[in-house]
Structure formats: C-alpha cells, structure tokens
Amino acid sequence: DAGVIQSPRHEVTEMGQEVTLRCKPISGHNSLFWYRQTMMRGLELLIYFNNNVPIDDSGMPEDRFSAKMPNASFSTLKIQPSEPRDSAVYFCASRLGRPDNEQFFGPGTRLTVL
C-alpha cells in the first residue's frame, strides 16, 4: 500500500515567490493534517481537515499561508509570498476514522527560502 505522498520532496525558492506543497493522503483516510517542523518550534499543527472540510486552521501563521482540500485524495498548502522564516520541513499526515487512531505521516517537504 502506498503511504502518504508529498511533493516536492525538496524546494528551494527565493523570497517573494509563491510555493505550493502537495499531499496525497492514504486512500480511504478521512482526516488530513499539515504540520511544520523547525528546530526552534518543533512540530506545529498548521491546519486540520475532516472529510475535506477545514476544521481548525488556528495554527496557520498568517494570511500568506493557505490550504485547500478539493477532494478526498489531494490537498495543497500554499505560501504567497514566501519569506526566509518559512524555511522548514512541512509534513502532511492522514488518519482513518476516530480521533484516537494513529496518524500516518508523509516523508515531508524540505523548504528553503533564500
């Protein structure tokens, strides 16, 4: 079975450019999470979807960040414009069913903004 798929795996861009990160959850999973990981702040939840609907976006740092889930098999996280402080590893995770089930993490996208 394919796990959570993220693309690209690495992204290097210049300040001010738009960045789009992509995620394909495990087939059949109904919850999807976007996290950001940095040394300073650890693993932070950015946004959480349930059945394609955003449930909690309180972790989205500012208006430059937006996330969509147009269908059950695809989600995007967009940063526009990007800034050097956005440099981090971005993980997508998916979960099946109940909140007390495990989350499966994708391999992450390492973003570097110059």
Add this chain to the structure above:
Amino acid sequence: QQPVQSPQAVILREGEDAVINCSSSKALYSVHWYRQKHGEAPVFLMILLKGGEQKGHDKISASFNEKKQQSSLYLTASQLSYSGTYFCGTDYHYGGSQGNLIFGKGTKLSVKP
C-alpha cells in the same frame, strides 16, 4: 498549549532503560507517542486514552495519569534501533476529542553500543 517533555535528551548504553515524560497544564483526552529518526517522518508508537485504554507498540510501554495530566513512555532493555526523537502529542478536549494533536518539543534518545 504545548505539552512539556522531559528530559530534552538522554544517552543510553544498549540494554539500559529510559523514561520519557510528557506533562500538560490542561485536562487531556488522550496522549499519542511518536518516534522520528533523523531525516525521516514521525512514526506512530502508541495512544493512551482517558479511561485506561492503550493501543500500539508491543515492546514499548507507557502510562497515562489523568489526574496529574501527564504520560510517561518506558523504554526497557534499549536497542540501537530505539535511537531517535520521541514526541508526545496531546489531544485536549476533556470529555471528547478535538481530533487534532499538539506536539511537545521532543526528547532526543541516543543508544550507544
């Protein structure tokens, strides 16, 4: 609110034991434990639920003290493969789940031969 993990780092020899703690200032519905190896994604270890139910790894044990709002992960007879950073994730909604997790900053465990 982010849970607090302790210690921040621990170094063990193979075969030694370790305990990693996770404390919250708010009432918890559940605690989830994940391990992340360098350059990889976090991987699920276990879930501890309010009321005592546990789900997860059969070689790692953990406890959840609801009154004290804390959880501990017990790594016994450690192996080299246990090395990595351990994260607890807390689900805060007392009486029912919010469905999302707030992770601690992690405990880095290094097991030496």
